[in-house]
Amino acid sequence: MKLKFCGAAQNVTGSRHLLLYDNKKILLDCGLVQGGFGRLENHQMNNNFLFDPKTIDAVVLSHAHIDHAGNLPTLIRQGFKGKIYCTEPTVELLAVMLEDAAKIQAQDAEYLRKRFQEEISPLYDKADVAKTLKRLVGYKYGEPFEVEPGCQAVFYDAGHVLGSAQVFLTVNEGNVTRRIAYTGDLGRKNMPILNDPYQIPSADVLITESTYAEHLHDSFEYVFEEMEWVVRDVVARGGKIIVPGFSLERTQELIYVLHKLYLDKKIPAVPIFVDSPMSTKISEVFMRHVDYYDDQSFKDFLGRAKSPFAFKNLKYITSVNDSKKLNEYKGSCIIISASGMCTAGRIVHHLKHNIEDPRNLILIVGYMAKGTLGRRIVEQKRKVKIMGSFYNLKADVLAMNEFSAHADKLELMDNIKKIKKLKQIFIVHGEELATAYMRDNIINTLKFKGEVYAPKLGESFDL
Template sequence: MLLDSASLQQEDAEFKRKRHQRERRKGPHPELPLYTTEDAGATFSLFSPVDYGNPVQIGGDVEATFHDAGHVFGSSMIRVRLSENGEQRTVLFSGDVGRWDKPILKDPTLFSEADYVLVESTYGNRLHEDTREIDDGLSEVINTTMMRGGNIIVPSFALERAQELLYYLNKLQIENLIPHLLVFVDSPMAVRVTEVFKNHPELFDKEMAELVRRRKSPFAFSGLKMVSSVEESKAINHVTGTVMVIAGSGMCVGGRVKHHLVANISRGESTILFVGYQAAGTLGRQIINGARRVRILGQIYPVRATITQINGFSAHADRSELFRWLSGLKRPPRHLFVTHGEPESAYQFAEFLKEKTGWKISVPGYQDEVCLD
C-alpha cells in the first residue's frame, strides 16, 4: 500500500506540474509528492510480521501485544505494558475500532483492564445506519440505474471497502435481488489486496468461511472483473450496457476513479455511489454536498448524474459501538484520551463518555505532552 500510495502521489504531482506548465501558471505549492516510491521502498526492511496475541519486547521494559481490531484485514489494537521501578502500567491504543457483525471480519477484541486508554472518535458523535439497510440501498441503486441505462461509479478505498462491496454484490446475486451485472474493480491496489484476502482465510468470520467452503466466494462471482493495467481501465468506457466500476481513491482525490467520473458525472442516467466518509476539502465532499459543477483533472464538469450515499458500510465503530468496546473494561482507567477524530466529534464523544462513566477523560491537542503516573 505504501508503494501504491507513493506512485499515486507521484502521478498526481506530475499531472499537476504539466497542467500548470500548459496553463502557464504556478501553483501555490511545489508539485511534489509527500513521499516517493523510493522513500517507500527504503522502509521495507523496518517491517516485520507479528501474530495476534503474541507479546513483542520493545527495548528492556516495554512489551507490546497486537489484537484484532475488526476494522480492516490485519488491523490491530495495541496493548503496551510498561515496567519501571517494580511497577507496571498498561496503555491501550484502540487504533481504528471496527464494528460488530460486519461481513468477512471477526468482531473487535474486548479488553477487561488497562491503566490508560487512547480511543478513536471518528464517529464519536453519531450513529450509523443499520447494516441491514445496505442490501436495500445497493439493490435499489443497481436496479434503478440499470433501468436508466447508466453506469454506477463507486469511489472506494482499496482495503476493506472494495472487498466488502463485493461481499454484498455477491449476496444480492445469490438471493436474486439484482440482475447479472458486470462489476469492474479498477484498482491495482484493490486487486492485490483482494489476493491477500484470498490467501488468509484464517482471518475470516464464520459466515465468510462458510461461503468459501460452499464455493460462493464474493471474490469470484459471475460478472466480476479485476482490472490492473491502464489499457484495461480505459477499455471500460467502451463497454455497452450498465456496468459498475469500483475504483480508488475513496474520496476522489486521485486514482482512476477521476477518469470514470469524467466519463459519467455529466450523464443524467448514471449514478455516483459513495460508500465511505468524505473528508472536508476533498472532491468527494464537494460532490456529496451538492456541487453543481466540479473541477476534475483540470476541467470543469456539470454534475448531472444521480448522487447517492450508503452510510452503513463504514468500517469505523459509531458512538454506541465505541461505548460497547470501552464497556468491556471492568474498572475505570486512570485516564482516557479521546483521539483520532475531527474536533467536534472528539469533544462531543468525550462529553458523552463523561456523562455515562464519570471517568477522567480528556481530548489531547497536537503535540501535547502527558505524564503517566
C-alpha cells in the same frame, strides 16, 4: 512517562502518537495527512514531523491504511533505524499499499512543482518503500512481544480491515507500570468477512478513535436489501453506478455483497468492473489469509468452495487502456475504483465522464475527509472541480453508511464502558466537533471520573 500527539489530533488523518518513557520513544502509527489542507500544506505537514525521526526506537502499527501507515517511508528517509511491528496480514498489505503511495507522492510533487514553480521533491520513492518493507516484523493476534526493554505489546483484532489491530502496551518505568490501549481504527460488529472487534477488558490509559462519534450507523443487515434496490433502479433507467472504493476492505466488502446478491438471483447480471490494480492485488492477499475471516464468510462462500472475490459478472481491470475503454462502455454497469476519497487514481476519470449524466448514480460507501472531491460530492455541490475543470453534478448521489468500517457513537461508548480501571482517555482521529462531542459524552453520559482529553496537535500529557 508521556504521550505526545503528533497527528490525527482534532483531525482524522495522519495518525502519529508518540510514547516516551525511560529515554525510549515508541511511535504508534505513522500515517499521511490527507485532504482538508490542500496539497502543499499536506506535503509540508507530512514532511515535517513533530519529533526527530532519528530518535525513534520503534514503531507499532495498527493497520495498513495510508492515514496510519503511509508516512513510514518518509520516517525512514529521514533517519529512523528501528523495527516496525504489525500483524502478519499487514506486512503483506503494506507491500501493495506503499508501492501505490510512492506513485502518488511522485504525482503530487510534479503537480506542486508546476503549480508553485518551486523545486519540491516527493516525500519518498520506491527505494524508500523497499527499505521500509525490510523493517516490518509481523505477529499474530494475541501473541505477546517486546517492543523495547520495558515495553511489552500484544495485538488484538480491531475488526476494521484485514489484519487491523488494537494495540495493548504494558510499559514499565521505574516503579510505575501503565497498561495503554490504543484502538487504532475500531471496527463494528456483524460486518462481512472479518470477526467482531476484540473487547479489551482492562487498561489504565485509552487512546480512542472518534471518526463517527456524532453519528449512528444503520445495521449492515439492511445493506443487501438496499443494494438490491439500488442496482435494480439504476439498471432500469440505463445508468451506471460509480463507486469510489477504498482498495483495502471496502472494495472486498462491496464484491462480497454483490456476489451474494448475484448468487441469490436478487440483482440482474450487470457487469461489475473493479478498476484498480491495487484492489486486485489486495483481494489476492485476502485469499491468502482466510483464517482471519468470520464464520459467515465460510458459510456463504468458502464452505461451498467459492472465493468471495471471483464470479462470472466480475472483471478486474489492471491496464490503463482497459480502464479508458470503460468510459466508452454503453449500457449499465457497476464501476468500483480508487481512490476512496476521490483524491487521486482512476476514480477521478470515471467521475469526470459520468457525473453529468442524470441516469447515473455515485454510490458513497466510506468516509470523505474535508477538502476532498469525495466530500464535495457527498455535500452535493452543484458544481465540482475535477482535474482543473468544473462539472455539473447531475448524477444522483447516495451514501450508504452501513458500509462504514468505523464504530459509531454507541459502539465507541460501549467499548469504553466495558474497559475497566481506566484513569485517562485520549480522543483522537476525529474532527474537532466530533472529539468535543465524544469528550462531553464520556464525562456526562458515562459519568467517567478520570481524565478525558481531546489533544491538540503537538500536545503532551503525563501518564
